[in-house]
Amino acid sequence: MNSNNALILVAEDEPEIADVIAAYLEREGFRTVRASDGRAALDLHLALKPDLVMLDVQMPRVDGWEVLAELRRRGDTPVIMLTALDQDIDKLQALRIGADDYVVKPFNAVEVAARARAVLRRAGNSHGSILRVGPIEVDLESHVASVVAGAEPDRTTLPLTLTEFRILAHMVRAPRRAFSRGELVDACLPGGDALDRTVDTHLSKLRRKLEDAGAPGFVNNVRGVGFRLADLS
Template sequence: MTAPILVVDDDPKIVSLVRTYLEREGLRVITAADGRGALNAFTEFRPALIVLDLMLPELDGLALMRIIRERSDVPIVMVSARGQVADRVYGIHEGADDYLAKPFSPAELVVRVKAVLRRAKDANGGHDARGILEHGDLTIDLDRVEVRRDGEPVSLTPAEFRLLVALVQARGRVLSRQALLDSLYGPAQGEALERTVDVHIGRLRDKLGEQVGEPRYIVTVRGLGYRSVA
């Protein structure tokens, strides 16, 4: 049976609306109204993706996401009435793959959910066998979706993995933030924040052990974007 989409929100009207739109697309949906219930549902059903409200009773969305991120790289689309740029950046920094401000269009949410699912599928071997990329002391297995640094595994989210692959495959060519956004969401997601790329790049650098001012893998090109270290 296909893994479900877990929708977590304490507003039953929003849950019902989102469920209706997702099920129209043939997606199986389970729901939870609070953080504790969501954690139980995550443990029991192992969803393919989580639509997660930020403000929840029992256990808020950020706390829940941190717990889940310790256990899984399951894609998370966060929704919240907090729609400022700083709120979106913070949500993505804490582990969300996408962030949608309330009130939102259910149709737009469906598009974003499908885009994140597609990205996760591609990152987990949805394409034909593609082989191994070597970059310095990094080994990137495109088929197993694994990254190793000096032989030691590096745990990356699907978004971080796709960014790293895009940069390494560019072989030192500068990629703009928009080009990197396209590698994450596809060209149709033009409204996604370019700042999102900076957040993902920052987390990727941390996981690869880069020191400030001493880039080993990723170089910032001021005003243009990023490139891999040649």
């Protein structure tokens, strides 16, 4: 991705802060568009498909956490959270829902621009990448997941639904993590009314398809937490 013409959506309800961020980003060669509340941010994201979103947590109408969760349901647009909250639990919440970076106010606008360039560079490097864990291969660009196993080896394409693919790709990105049902709902299930237990149904079908393709026991339950991939180290 050429960051010199990247479009950045600045979702910040304080005009003075939005002005400073936009000025520094534009000085660095980025294009910017602004949203002063969460609903406007979601509407602009849908209409303009920005390359990066800088998102304040304490937004009117729809707060930053809800905006971030909806952006993750829609896809993988990089997001940097901007907030005055500096507690570790808030940083963990941002990363849990799927933020790419987290900047605490008061911040240096030059640093924010540098963070934006770094996140865009990582996003550009990962675009179209293939993730591999054990026998599983996930092509993020073509939305195809396969099991590559056996002495030959044989490749079996998994007949996954969109939600099953999202769940598998989300877990493969962090293969040693345990994921709660709530996190998988936020990151992978379209619509805002999905129940945590819905994940069990999707994972049951995903397990069956993995087993049929020659990768049994790849998704495991973690008591009291949720799910994680098998330890393939």
